[in-house]
Amino acid sequence: MNELSKRNNKCDQIVMELSIDIIIEILHRFPSKSLARFKSVSRSWALHVSNCRSQRFSTRTIGFFYQPMRTHSQIHFLFTSSENKVKGNFDESVNFLKGCHLHLIASSIGFLLCCEQEIYQRHYYVYNPATRQYFSLPQVPTGTKNVELAGINVQTCAKYVAIGFNCKLDDINNDVISFTVVRYQIPAESTVTIESFSSQSNVWTEITFALQIPLVFYRCHYHPSKWLKSGGAIDGVFYWLDFSSRINVYDSVNMCFWSPDIPDGLTLSILEISWCIRGDPMLCKFVSRT
Amino acid sequence: MVKLKSNDDKEFEVEEAAVIQSEMIKNMIEDGCATSVIPLPNIDSKTLIKVIEYLNKHINMGKAAETGEEDDLKEFDEQFVNMGWEELFDVIMAANYLNIHELMELCCQSAADRLKNKSVRAVREMLKITNDLTEEEEQEIINDAPWAFEGPEIDDTVN
Numbered sequence: 001m002n003e004l005s006k007r008n009n010k011c012d013q014i015v016m017e018l019s020i021d022i023i024i025e026i027l028h029r030f031p032s033k034s035l036a037r038f039k040s041v042s043r044s045w046a047l048h049v050s051n052c053r054s055q056r057f058s059t060r061t062i063g064f065f066y067q068p069m070r071t072h073s074q075i076h077f078l079f080t081s082s083e084n085k086v087k088g089n090f091d092e093s094v095n096f097l098k099g100c101h102l103h104l105i106a107s108s109i110g111f112l113l114c115c116e117q118e119i120y121q122r123h124y125y126v127y128n129p130a131t132r133q134y135f136s137l138p139q140v141p142t143g144t145k146n147v148e149l150a151g152i153n154v155q156t157c158a159k160y161v162a163i164g165f166n167c168k169l170d171d172i173n174n175d176v177i178s179f180t181v182v183r184y185q186i187p188a189e190s191t192v193t194i195e196s197f198s199s200q201s202n203v204w205t206e207i208t209f210a211l212q213i214p215l216v217f218y219r220c221h222y223h224p225s226k227w228l229k230s231g232g233a234i235d236g237v238f239y240w241l242d243f244s245s246r247i248n249v250y251d252s253v254n255m256c257f258w259s260p261d262i263p264d265g266l267t268l269s270i271l272e273i274s275w276c277i278r279g280d281p282m283l284c285k286f287v288s289r290t
Numbered sequence: 291m292v293k294l295k296s297n298d299d300k301e302f303e304v305e306e307a308a309v310i311q312s313e314m315i316k317n318m319i320e321d322g323c324a325t326s327v328i329p330l331p332n333i334d335s336k337t338l339i340k341v342i343e344y345l346n347k348h349i350n351m352g353k354a355a356e357t358g359e360e361d362d363l364k365e366f367d368e369q370f371v372n373m374g375w376e377e378l379f380d381v382i383m384a385a386n387y388l389n390i391h392e393l394m395e396l397c398c399q400s401a402a403d404r405l406k407n408k409s410v411r412a413v414r415e416m417l418k419i420t421n422d423l424t425e426e427e428e429q430e431i432i433n434d435a436p437w438a439f440e441g442p443e444i445d446d447t448v449n
Contacts, residue, residue, distance in 0.1 A: 022386055025394065029402035036438035040410050040431040043422045 020048070027052045065094065065112065065129075067104050075104055077129075091129040106165035108233070111177060113165040122157055124197075126167075126179060137181070137197055140204055158185035158195075164238035164250065182238050182250055184257075192257055194250055209257040292319070293327040294342075296335040301327060308345040313389035332387050337380040344370060344393050371400035375416065375449070378404075409446040410439075416448055 027035065027048055039049040063079040077092035094102060094112065102114040105124070112127045127134040140157050161183040170176045182196040193208045232239050238250045250257045292309045294302045310316040318324045330338065347366050371378065378397060385393040405413055414421055421428070432439055 019386070022382055022398070025398045026402050026405070029399055030406050033438050033441075034406040036435040037410060037444075038413060039435075040423065040428050041413055041421070042419050045419070046423070046427075046431065 020044070024048055024052065065104055065107070075102070089132060091127075091132050094127060094129060096127055096132055096134045097125075106163050108165050108167035108179070109169060109177075111167045111179070113163070113181065119159050120157060121161060121163075121183075124181060126199075135199075138202070138204065140183075140195060140197075141206075158183070158193075160186050162186050162240045162248070164233050164240070166233035166236065166238070180233075180236070180252055182252060184250075194257055196252060198252075207255060207257075211257075211259075292324060294338060295327045295329045296333055296338045297331050298335050300335040300338075302335075302338060302342055304342055304345065305349065308342075308349045311345050311348060311390055311392070313391070315388065330384075330387075333384045334380070337377075337384050340370075340373075340377070340381055341384050341388065341390070341393070345390070348392065367396055371396060375404070407443045407445050409444050412446050412448050 023045075027038070027045075030038065032053075035049050035053060039046045063077055065075055065077050067073050067075045075094040077090075094104070094114065100116065102116060102125070103118045104112060105115050105121070106113040110128070110130065112129060114125045114127055115121045116123050122140045124137040124140075125134050126137065142157050164182040165179065167177050167179040170178055178199045180196065180198050182194055184192050184194050189211075191208055191210050193206055195204055195206050197204045236251070236253045238252065240248045248257070248259050291303045292306050292315065294304060294309070294315075296302070306319070310319065315324065315328060318328065333341070347363070347370075373381070378401060382394065382397045382401065385397060405416065408416065413419070423431075
């Protein structure tokens with residue numbers, strides 16, 4: 001008994017001495033889910049968790065790239081935090097191909113996917129605006145489908161595509177990344193051809209899937225390319241929300257494409273989550289459907 | 291050699307190259323305040339032995355990268371933090387007091403790893419924190435992010 005109470009005393013003492021600095025050090029190392037839960041530990045934890053989360057947001061997000069939707073519009077950067085200006089020669093206007101107009105297509109962990117064309121995208125670049133290094137992808141091979149363009153029959157690639165772009169940091173000190181780009185033509189018909197590029201293999205590969213449920217795309221007078229630019233990626237699985245309230249999924253690891261059923265009554269909303277946001281307000285705000 | 295004295299009056303001799311990983315002691319030496327024994331009133335001998343073990347192992351950390359001993363050091367670190375919960379906190383507090391950045395980093399990460407999947411109840415118990423939120427306030431936090439309170443990884447045990 002004596003031993004036990006002595007132990008408890010010691011334990012209480014330890015924790016009393018645990019200064020708030022140390023608690024904050026530990027909080028900074030929790031994943032987001034744990035932080036959200038531990039807000040309910042006590043009043044002081046609620047306060048420190050809130051500070052920790054806002055710090056995380058402001059240190060990790062310094063702003064975003066935007067580009068008005070008119071052709072050949074300049075790309076700009078908007079700093080949303082004044083304290084975290086990027087060191088060195090940060091390229092705010094994405095001008096690595098001197099004078100050549102580029103379109104922002106997608107972004108992932110601070111790297112940009114750009115393309116010279118907006119429709120019939122073929123030649124992509126991956127760009128690090130912080131170091132001004134870029135990588136030019138091999139051109140997307142032309143498809144077998146013949147399309148009449150300006151009266152001439154040409155072999156061409158997809159006109160409008162849904163893009164997924166995912167970067168992984170392999171070496172944090174030297175900015176070594178590997179990345180995957182996947183895309184499919186929109187609107188899709190009864191088959192979907194996924195074209196994917198991996199920096200590890202350095203080639204484009206093409207896989208065709210027959211769809212059990214044809215994808216129906218939301219009909220609107222806007223250009224389809226304005227609506228479905230890029231998808232999000234989690235652990236090598238790409239997700240696109242289409243406007244028929246369906247999520248289209250491509251698993252680049254197991255190489256399958258499908259549309260999961262959405263439970264009745266679920267509201268889907270889309271927010272352009274990536275770092276580069278197109279200048280059109282339609283893409284910057286929430287679009288919800290019930 | 292630098293002499294350190296724990297709060298239970300035990301003295302330890304440590305090489306200067308090892309001990310200057312502590313910012314606090316480094317400053318004392320630079321200011322000429324470390325001529326005899328440095329008393330450490332906040333640290334007991336058991337904890338101080340652990341800290342010195344760490345300092346001696348990490349003495350040539352810069353060299354380790356060149357000689358390919360990084361893996362060895364990583365393994366040592368993994369073994370090092372494999373200690374009891376209370377012991378870990380003693381080391382964290384010592385590292386904080388002595389201002390040993392790398393050790394602080396290592397131990398706080400270990401503490402965070404042990405706590406991150408714990409339930410709220412388990413965290414309160416492990417850190418002896420009294421819940422001063424009202425029931426309504428607590429429910430409001432849960433309602434704000436119900437997903438944070440659900441999941442197979444959440445562990446209600448205290449250890």
